[in-house]
Amino acid sequence: MGAIAQFFQAIPLDLIIIQTVNGIVTGMILALIASGLTLIFGIMDVVNFAHGELFMLGAYIGFVVFVATGNFWLALIGSSLVVAILGAAIQMVALRPLIGRDPLNTILATFGISLILQNYALWQFGPVVRKIPEPIDSQFTLFYLQYPWYRILIAALSAAIIGGFWLFLKYGKFGIWIRATAQDRVMAQAMGIPVPLVYTGVFAIGAAMAAASGVLFAPMVGVNHTMGLDWVLKAFIVVVVGGMGNFAGSIVAAIFISLLEAYAAIWVDPSHAVIVSFVVLILTLLFRPTGLFVAPR
Amino acid sequence: MTFAPLDKVPPLSKMRLSHTAVFWIGFCVVMAVLIAAPLVLPEFWRRFLTEVLIWGLLAMSSDLLIGYTGMISFGHSAFFGLGMYGAAGALLTVSPPNLWLAILFGLAGAAGAALFVAFFSTRLRDIYFAITTLIFSQIFYVIIFTWTQVTGGENGLIFTRPHLWIPFLYDARFTTTTMHWFVLAVVTASYLILRRVTQSPFGMVLQSIRENEPRTRAVGYSVERYKMMAVMLSGLFAGLAGVLYAIQNEFAAPDFVYFLTSGDTVIFNVMGGIGTLVGPIVGAGFFQLMRELLARLFGDQFPYLIPLGVIFIVMIIFLPQGLLGFARRWLNR
Numbered sequence: 001m002g003a004i005a006q007f008f009q010a011i012p013l014d015l016i017i018i019q020t021v022n023g024i025v026t027g028m029i030l031a032l033i034a035s036g037l038t039l040i041f042g043i044m045d046v047v048n049f050a051h052g053e054l055f056m057l058g059a060y061i062g063f064v065v066f067v068a069t070g071n072f073w074l075a076l077i078g079s080s081l082v083v084a085i086l087g088a089a090i091q092m093v094a095l096r097p098l099i100g101r102d103p104l105n106t107i108l109a110t111f112g113i114s115l116i117l118q119n120y121a122l123w124q125f126g127p128v129v130r131k132i133p134e135p136i137d138s139q140f141t142l143f144y145l146q147y148p149w150y151r152i153l154i155a156a157l158s159a160a161i162i163g164g165f166w167l168f169l170k171y172g173k174f175g176i177w178i179r180a181t182a183q184d185r186v187m188a189q190a191m192g193i194p195v196p197l198v199y200t201g202v203f204a205i206g207a208a209m210a211a212a213s214g215v216l217f218a219p220m221v222g223v224n225h226t227m228g229l230d231w232v233l234k235a236f237i238v239v240v241v242g243g244m245g246n247f248a249g250s251i252v253a254a255i256f257i258s259l260l261e262a263y264a265a266i267w268v269d270p271s272h273a274v275i276v277s278f279v280v281l282i283l284t285l286l287f288r289p290t291g292l293f294v295a296p297r
Numbered sequence: 298m299t300f301a302p303l304d305k306v307p308p309l310s311k312m313r314l315s316h317t318a319v320f321w322i323g324f325c326v327v328m329a330v331l332i333a334a335p336l337v338l339p340e341f342w343r344r345f346l347t348e349v350l351i352w353g354l355l356a357m358s359s360d361l362l363i364g365y366t367g368m369i370s371f372g373h374s375a376f377f378g379l380g381m382y383g384a385a386g387a388l389l390t391v392s393p394p395n396l397w398l399a400i401l402f403g404l405a406g407a408a409g410a411a412l413f414v415a416f417f418s419t420r421l422r423d424i425y426f427a428i429t430t431l432i433f434s435q436i437f438y439v440i441i442f443t444w445t446q447v448t449g450g451e452n453g454l455i456f457t458r459p460h461l462w463i464p465f466l467y468d469a470r471f472t473t474t475t476m477h478w479f480v481l482a483v484v485t486a487s488y489l490i491l492r493r494v495t496q497s498p499f500g501m502v503l504q505s506i507r508e509n510e511p512r513t514r515a516v517g518y519s520v521e522r523y524k525m526m527a528v529m530l531s532g533l534f535a536g537l538a539g540v541l542y543a544i545q546n547e548f549a550a551p552d553f554v555y556f557l558t559s560g561d562t563v564i565f566n567v568m569g570g571i572g573t574l575v576g577p578i579v580g581a582g583f584f585q586l587m588r589e590l591l592a593r594l595f596g597d598q599f600p601y602l603i604p605l606g607v608i609f610i611v612m613i614i615f616l617p618q619g620l621l622g623f624a625r626r627w628l629n630r
Contacts, residue, residue, distance in 0.1 A: 047424045097614045104369050107427055108567055109613050111371075111560060116606035123600040229556060233435055236428045244425070271443055278436045285417055285429065 014143040015266050021142065023262030025151045027255035028158035032213040033231055034238040034250040035162055036206035042245030043182050043202045045103050046095060049110040051210055052232025053117035058083045058211025059223040060121055063130045072135035076215045080208040087207025091200045099199075114228065121225040129222040132215070154216045161212060162251065165205070178202055237277050241284045243291025252293045256280075316630055328485065335477040344545075347477045349585050351541045353578030354484045355558075356565035357491060358534030363563070364572030365495050366527045367507030368422075372414055372430030373562045375437040376532040378554030379406035380539025382441065385454040385549040394459035400540050407536020408529065410437060415528035419521055422510065431556060438554045453550030471544075480541050484578075487534055491574055494530065495629065503527050535562075564609055570619025573628050579621055 033055055040048045048054075062079035066072060090113055098105045136153065139146040169175040180188040181198045189195045214223075221227075234257070242253030257277045264273040284292050331350075335343045355377055362368045383406025384399040391398055418429040441448045448454065461475055462468045469475070494500050502523050505513045514520045543549050552558075561584070569580025584605065591601040618625065 041424075047428065094610050094614070101617075104367075104423060104427070105613055105617065107369060107424060108563065109610055111563065112606045112610040112613065115560065115602050115609070119600040119602040119606070123603070233432060237432060240425065240428060269443075271439070274439055275436065278432065281429070281432060282417055285420060289420055289425075 012266070016263070018142060018145060018147075019262040019266055020259065021147070021151075023259035024255060025155045026262070027258030028155040028162075029213050029217050030231075030234055030238055030258055031251040031254035032158045032161060032216075033210055034235040034242070034254050035165070035247060036209035037232075037235050038239050038242070038245055038247060038250045039209075040203055040206040041239070042247070043178060044095075044106075044199050046106040046110065046203075047103075048203075048206065049107060049232065050090070050114040050117060051110075051206070051235060052228030052230070053114045053121075054083055054087060054207045054210040054228075055214040055217075055231050056121060056223070056225060056228035057086070057117055058207075058214030059132075059218040059227070060125055060130070060214075061211065062215035062218055063132050063223055066132050072132065072215075075132065076212060079215050080212045083211030084204040084208035088200050088204040090207075091203035095203070096196065096199070114232075118225055118228060125223075125225065127224065129224045130218075131222040132218040134219040150219065154220075157216060158213065161209065165209070166247075174198075174201060234277065237281045241280060241292050243293055246291060246293065249291055249293035253291075256292075316627070320628075320630075328481075331481055332478065335474040340473060343473050343477060345585065345589070347473070347480050347545060348542075349582045350477075350480050350484045350578065351538050351545060352561070352565060352581040352585065354487055354541065355535050355538035356562050356569070356577030356581050357484075357488065357574050358531045358538065359562045360566055360571055360574055360577045361491060361495070361503075361527060361531045361534075363566050364574075364576075365500060365507060366503045366524065367510075368524065368527075369427045369563065370430045370528075370531070371427050371556070371559045371563065372418075372432075372434035373531075373535045374554050374556060374558035375410045375414065375430075375434035376407045376535035377539040377542070377558055377562075378437065378441065378549075378551070379410040380404070380536030381543040381549040381553055382406060382448060382454070383536065384540040384543040385456055388456040388459060388543075389454060394457065396459040396462050396544070399459060399544065400537070403540030403543070404533055404536050407532050407539065411529045411532025411536075414532065415525040419524040419528060431559065434554065434556060434559055438551060438556070441554050442551045448551070449549075451551060453548055453552075455548045458544055458547055476545060480545070483537065483541060487537065488574060491534065495574070499523070499526070564605070566619075567609065567617075568612060568619055570621035570625060573619075573621045573625050575628060576619050576621035576625075580619065583620060 033051065037048055037051045040046055040051075058079045061082050062075040065078040066075040069075070069078075094109050094113060095106060098109055134148060134150040136150055138149050140149060141147070169179060177188070177193045177198050178201070180191070180193055181195055185195055188198075235254075238254045238257055239250050241257065242249035242251070257280060260276050260280060261273045264276040331346075334346055338346065355373060358376075359370050359373045362370045380403040383403035386406070387399040387402035388394040414430060414433045418426050418433065421429055442450060444450070458471050460468055461471050461479060471479070495503070502513065502518050505516075505518075506520055506523060510520060539553070542553070565580035565584055566577045567580070568583055569578065570576030587605055587608070588601045591599055591604060612619065616622070621628070
């Protein structure tokens with residue numbers, strides 16, 4: 001018993017609280033990415049391999065806009081708009097011809113897109129890490145740390161975007177179209193909903209959400225061309241753990257996994273902390289293949 | 298049932314030549330060209346052709362999953378990489394370095410990875426399978442990248458080539474020519490084995506899983522077990538490709554365990570034509586040729602993956618069968 005008591009005493013409470021805050025912040029960004037991914041999957045049956053690259057490209061475009069205007073919020077909005085248009089274009093050119101074919105074709109197509117986008121970013125911006133400065137640089141004291149308010153702001157903004165999107169799905173006209181298409185696309189089409197337009201719109205919205213999270217995240221670690229794959233992998237894990245196409249599940253899973261990784265980083269090297277999310281994924285696949293946060297049918 | 302008019306039935310001798318003979322004649326012609334190639338090609342293209350064959354073997358192994366079982370694997374880099382590191386382990390720890398031991402170790406490494414991946418990801422279908430294989434290959438990448446004491450971390454492992462040693466018959470250093478022939482022999486043997494496998498009852502079950510999984514299950518086949526076997530087999534051949542690559546280039550690097558290798562494998566498959574076994578080799582050749590061509594035209598810094606990515610997407614939309622798709626049925630008969 002003594003060993004157990006010692007173990008609990010050895011847990012540094014201050015570190016845990018700090019890591020909880022950190023985990024929630026990255027969890028909210030991850031939730032923003034993953035909700036776009038799961039939205040696209042839920043409506044279109046498309047696993048968007050290029051989602052991470054849209055995130056990365058969003059961060060780069062935010063950087064470009066920021067350099068041009070010097071305004072972070074303009075960068076956030078501008079980048080989301082540009083990437084939304086890009087997403088719509090991608091959907092119309094590469095994915096629309098594949099509707100009705102084996103869904104595996106769309107994986108391959110979006111994988112091709114991710115290759116193109118990633119190499120374009122490398123070619124255009126080079127391997128140098130670019131950084132957007134934080135729009136607010138005030139900090140507050142969290143134990144012995146000067147914790148930047150900006151991180152709290154990211155979490156709040158991500159939550160606001162997700163919440164706004166949820167309201168839009170619930171009450172907006174286009175949102176209702178989206179939900180109708182998700183439920184039954186043939187019937188939706190019969191009722192006069194322009195399903196192809198809904199598809200394009202959904203892809204654009206998902207892309208814009210990825211871009212927004214890219215810009216929000218950029219001040220924390222900087223932008224480089226390989227960040228897309230890391231994040232899309234995490235987002236995939238989140239989406240599988242949360243239940244594919246399950247909007248609420250993926251948000252819960254994003255925070256859950258980020259928290260776990262943050263706690264793991266207390267004891268092990270942060271580069272190994274990723275393995276925790278892999279383990280969660282494996283356990284999920286073993287015991288609840290439909291997702292942890294879905295009621296089993 | 299309808300019968301052809303009697304006078305339209307071709308003579309028996311012609312009929313016999315129709316498929317089997319033509320296939321093997323074609324096979325022999327291609328083999329002859331490939332055997333003769335290193336004797337006429339300059340050094341650079343000799344190595345190039347050898348590497349195309351190795352990439353082709355990797356792509357061919359994943360074709361067993363993509364083309365025949367209908368499962369897209371985005372994790373073949375794990376098998377390939379484990380094959381590489383397995384060979385490296387054998388060559389670094391055992392002296393004198395032994396070629397067959399390297400192959401054995403590489404296959405064992407790949408089999409271990411394949412067992413792990415097969416056990417977990419075959420419970421899932423379609424997209425989920427693709428994503429989980431990708432994530433599993435990434436696990437191996439993280440382990441290899443960070444376990445510096447054993448794997449050399451970012452720098453990888455460097456070793457010397459073993460002798461080409463055939464017991465009682467032959468023992469000499471590899472030259473680029475004998476290396477080419479050795480790789481060609483391994484790839485050809487793998488092709489013949491895989492071809493036999495896909496035509497066997499086992500291969501038929503795999504194809505029926507691709508066509509209709511619930512029905513295959515309903516007929517009474519244990520779909521999971523067949524899928525696991527397919528992943529294991531595919532992983533073994535991918536590991537073999539990794540061993541060959543390690544011996545050819547005398548190093549093992551974590552870059553090859555990274556996702557991009559798996560991505561390339563899938564591209565080779567789609568470009569060459571899935572479900573043909575030789576298609577992936579053609580795809581690998583096409584891809585590497587285009588890459589070389591673009592590098593020569595626009596310089597080394599040119600992002601060759603942009604035009605190749607565009608070609609890839611265009612092919613998915615307009616030519617989903619790939620370059621050899623037109624011959625798919627004929628090749629599999």
